[in-house]
Amino acid sequence: MISFHQKLLNLMKYFRRQWRLFSNSERTTVCGADCMLTALQLSMAEVNKQHHGDFTVSLSDVMETWKYLLHDKLGLLYENMAEPENYADYKKTYHTFLASSNMLDIIDVFQKCCALALVPEDESIAPVQLLEFVSGVMNVSEGNGSVLPSTPVNRQDQSNVKVTLLAKKCIYSYLSLLVNSKDDLALACILNVPDRGLGREAFTKLKHASQERKMSIFLMATSFIRTVEHGGKGCAASLFDPLRVHVKGLSNFVNFIDKLGEILGEISDPRVAGGKILSTVKMHLMKGRSNGDPFYKAVEEVVQDLDLKIKNIIDSQHEVLTASTTGVSPTRPKLHSINHGTVYCGRDTVKVLLVLLDEEAVSAPTQNKVELLYDDVNLSMFGITSVLTLFRSPAQSKESSPKPLRERIQNSMDEKIIKSTEIAVAKTANDYFSS
Numbered sequence: 001m002i003s004f005h006q007k008l009l010n011l012m013k014y015f016r017r018q019w020r021l022f023s024n025s026e027r028t029t030v031c032g033a034d035c036m037l038t039a040l041q042l043s044m045a046e047v048n049k050q051h052h053g054d055f056t057v058s059l060s061d062v063m064e065t066w067k068y069l070l071h072d073k074l075g076l077l078y079e080n081m082a083e084p085e086n087y088a089d090y091k092k093t094y095h096t097f098l099a100s101s102n103m104l105d106i107i108d109v110f111q112k113c114c115a116l117a118l119v120p121e122d123e124s125i126a127p128v129q130l131l132e133f134v135s136g137v138m139n140v141s142e143g144n145g146s147v148l149p150s151t152p153v154n155r156q157d158q159s160n161v162k163v164t165l166l167a168k169k170c171i172y173s174y175l176s177l178l179v180n181s182k183d184d185l186a187l188a189c190i191l192n193v194p195d196r197g198l199g200r201e202a203f204t205k206l207k208h209a210s211q212e213r214k215m216s217i218f219l220m221a222t223s224f225i226r227t228v229e230h231g232g233k234g235c236a237a238s239l240f241d242p243l244r245v246h247v248k249g250l251s252n253f254v255n256f257i258d259k260l261g262e263i264l265g266e267i268s269d270p271r272v273a274g275g276k277i278l279s280t281v282k283m284h285l286m287k288g289r290s291n292g293d294p295f296y297k298a299v300e301e302v303v304q305d306l307d308l309k310i311k312n313i314i315d316s317q318h319e320v321l322t323a324s325t326t327g328v329s330p331t332r333p334k335l336h337s338i339n340h341g342t343v344y345c346g347r348d349t350v351k352v353l354l355v356l357l358d359e360e361a362v363s364a365p366t367q368n369k370v371e372l373l374y375d376d377v378n379l380s381m382f383g384i385t386s387v388l389t390l391f392r393s394p395a396q397s398k399e400s401s402p403k404p405l406r407e408r409i410q411n412s413m414d415e416k417i418i419k420s421t422e423i424a425v426a427k428t429a430n431d432y433f434s435s
Contacts, residue, residue: 065084134365373386
């Protein structure tokens with residue numbers, strides 16, 4: 001009997017083999033349970049901003065809508081389930097966000113596979129099973145594929161687990177953005193990891209510019225940096241671009257992703273290319289950290305694990321191709337392709353990375369939803385800003401143009417006078433009570 005987890009993995013395989021029936025891009029990535037919940041949170045905050053002016057949403061509202069969304073998408077609504085307020089807008093914004101990020105959620109993949117009869121009867125998954133898995137009611141043990149009840153992590157290990165999950169999220173985000181340049185969620189997680197001086201204000205400017213140009217955030221950053229580096233018509237205009245103050249940080253980020261892309265194109269062996277990419281990301285994340293740093297150790301451990309997974313994926317693919325001649329082989333690029341050699345080898349590595357990302361997409365969801373969605377404190381310890389905070393625009397006063405120099409000097413003088421007065425009053429009070 002096939003385990004539930006293996007059924008999920010097989011579902012991803014059927015999707016990859018027939019990706020043209022699902023999407024216009026072979027590099028479409030799958031949104032797992034945690035990614036789905038984060039996307040819903042951002043979508044709800046965006047709708048709330050349109051209705052009430054505040055880009056925010058409470059955990060209780062997110063969880064209520066999350067429960068309804070899962071039941072709705074799987075056709076499992078109960079008679080007594082009330083539709084959340086503004087649900088239609090939430091759902092529309094959610095799917096628009098995924099589409100613009102070139103992503104499909106795991107339920108969409110499941111339903112499409114079922115509709116196209118791609119899944120054999122003995123590997124079928126019941127909608128209620130997928131509901132329980134995505135909602136976190138059941139936990140899947142990836143070692144043997146058995147379904148087990150969720151168990152809390154021991155308190156003494158919680159800190160290490162959090163750091164490991166954070167390192168894992170960062171590394172997977174780099175891989176996801178490398179494969180799918182439209183993945184705005186992945187970009188948000190790693191834009192300033194390691195620290196590049198690209199905080200919430202820089203992200204907001206980048207997001208607004210991408211919306212105006214109707215392109216992904218990463219492509220917007222790439223376009224801006226290329227204009228600055230190579231000149232051309234847009235060079236003069238870029239001097240007054242709001243992003244100009246963030247050139248150094250954005251250049252660092254874009255050029256690093258380019259470096260990973262070069263590895264894809266230059267190394268023909270996916271096993272070697274995958275290891276090189278992971279090693280490069282590891283050194284980048286470890287920059288400026290000591291050997292004893294918890295994040296340093298976590299990155300090292302996660303990279304070792306992912307490198308082994310990549311090798312196992314390649315070995316598994318090789319075994320399948322050797323045992324059968326009916327396997328789907330990658331289409332070679334056209335003869336007139338400019339980079340004919342690099343396109344083919346790069347595509348092989350991308351296919352392996354997609355399998356790795358697919359496996360992560362069907363991993364068990366995070367049980368602590370508060371830490372997943374609102375964990376600003378733990379993230380800030382490692383110089384990372386939560387996704388919700390990043391997508392929330394800074395206060396209007398920060399976005400507006402700077403005040404005149406005379407006014408800024410006068411305000412500074414006023415603040416110094418007030419501060420000196422407060423110190424004097426505090427000293428007098430202290431002398432009075434000590435006498």
